[in-house]
Each structure stands twice: as C-alpha cells, then as structure tokens.
Amino acid sequence: DAKTTQPTSMDCAEGRAANLPCNHSTISGNEYVYWYRQIHSQGPQYIIHGLKNNETNEMASLIITEDRKSSTLILPHATLRDTAVYYCIETESGNTPLVFGKGTRLSVIA
Amino acid sequence: DTGVSQDPRHKITKRGQNVTFRCDPISEHNRLYWYRQTLGQGPEFLTYFQNEAQLEKSRLLSDRFSAERPKGSFSTLEIQRTEQGDSAMYLCASRPGLAGYEQYFGPGTRLTVT
Numbered sequence: 001d002a003k004t005t006q007p008t009s010m011d012c013a014e015g016r017a018a019n020l021p022c023n024h025s026t027i028s029g030n031e032y033v034y035w036y037r038q039i040h041s042q043g044p045q046y047i048i049h050g051l052k053n054n055e056t057n058e059m060a061s062l063i064i065t066e067d068r069k070s071s072t073l074i075l076p077h078a079t080l081r082d083t084a085v086y087y088c089i090e091t092e093s094g095n096t097p098l099v100f101g102k103g104t105r106l107s108v109i110a
Numbered sequence: 111d112t113g114v115s116q117d118p119r120h121k122i123t124k125r126g127q128n129v130t131f132r133c134d135p136i137s138e139h140n141r142l143y144w145y146r147q148t149l150g151q152g153p154e155f156l157t158y159f160q161n162e163a164q165l166e167k168s169r170l171l172s173d174r175f176s177a178e179r180p181k182g183s184f185s186t187l188e189i190q191r192t193e194q195g196d197s198a199m200y201l202c203a204s205r206p207g208l209a210g211y212e213q214y215f216g217p218g219t220r221l222t223v224t
Contacts, residue, residue, distance in 0.1 A: 042217060043114070043217050046212035046214070085152075097155035103152055
C-alpha cells in the first residue's frame with residue numbers, strides 16, 4: 001500500500017502557481033520523494049525527486065520540510081496542459097518498483 | 111521517437127482467451143517494469159527485470175500471468191484464460207541500471223475482456 005497521503009483533487013486557475021501537498025510521515029532516512037503525473041490515457045511522466053533539499057527543474061519545484069514528513073510540488077505557472085493526476089511516491093531508490101497511491105487530480109481552469 | 115513503446119495500444123478479447131502484450135524499452139535501459147492500472151486507481155506493480163532476469167513478482171501476478179524478457183531487450187506479458195477482472199491498462203516502464211533515477215513509462219496497453 002502507498003505510504004503517502006494526498007488530497008483527492010484540487011483546482012488551479014491558469015497562469016497561477018499550483019501547490020500540491022503530500023504527507024509522508026513514515027519516510028525513512030534513505031527514502032526519496034518522487035513526483036510523477038499522469039495525463040488522461042497516457043503513461044505516468046516523471047516530474048522531479050528529492051531527498052532532503054529543495055529541488056527545481058524546468059517543470060517544477062519540490063519543497064521538502066526540514067523533518068521530511070511532508071513536501072509540496074509547485075508548478076509555477078499552471079497551464080491547461082498541466083491538468084493531470086499527480087502522484088507523490090516515497091521510495092528507497094529509483095531501482096525499486098514504485099508504489100502509487102490514488103494521487104491528486106489537478107484541474108487547471110481557464 | 112526513442113521512448114518506451116507498447117503494442118498493441120488496445121486489445122479486446124473474450125473471456126477465456128489468451129493475450130500477449132509487448133514492451134520495447136528505451137535502448138540500453140537494463141531495468142524493465144510492468145504495472146497494471148484499473149479505473150480510478152494508481153498503477154500497481156506486477157513484475158520487473160534486470161536484463162533478462164526476472165527479479166521480483168507481485169502477489170497480483172497469478173499463475174495465469176507470465177512475463178519474459180529474452181536477451182534483455184523487449185519484454186512480453188502473457189495472460190492466459192483471461193477473466194473480466196483482468197480488464198485494465200497494462201503499463202511498461204524502463205530505466206537505466208546505473209545512472210539516472212526515474213522510470214520512463216510507455217503509453218500502455220488497454221485490455222478489455224468481454
């Protein structure tokens with residue numbers, strides 16, 4: 001079973017920042033936080049991952065709390081194409097199979 | 111396109127028939143994973159390979175399911191005597207063995223058992 005908890009759904013206005021929270025209160029010291037998203041009828045797409053420090057790439061930013069029990073994925077300027085289900089996953093390494101929960105369904109509204 | 115490819119994209123079959131799906135990973139990715147996804151749920155792990163060796167199988171993978179990865183390249187997932195409960199999206203993913211961390215997913219094969 002998934003060890004992370006996420007809100008079922010969220011809305012965001014187009015052009016605004018989308019902030020998606022994730023709780024991973026039982027995360028262990030060697031586990032990373034990974035974020036994937038799945039656009040309707042497509043396979044999941046990797047977004048970003050982190051261990052302790054905040055991370056940023058061309059798609060998003062990941063903010064991890066100091067105690068590592070929660071994190072927030074930030075899409076700085078959401079577009080309609082960002083409408084998808086977003087999954088937060090804790091995993092020891094990228095080699096192990098991923099354990100997906102139900103994720104957060106993000107709807108970006110024009 | 112050099113991403114993960116899956117064939118077929120859609121399959122409709124009658125209960126009791128056998129079906130086989132194919133996954134072509136990204137070239138030189140030695141890890142290959144199969145997942146199953148039902149409506150409204152996240153993907154669930156089925157099995158994975160490192161090169162040609164099948165390293166782990168989920169309890170979801172009943173005796174009717176078998177997966178192979180001959181020569182460590184493409185992989186096939188076969189379901190024998192299909193049941194209506196097998197209707198789902200079957201996803202394949204691959205990743206490099208040493209460098210990089212993320213899994214790259216294919217578009218999936220949607221199976222409908224009637």
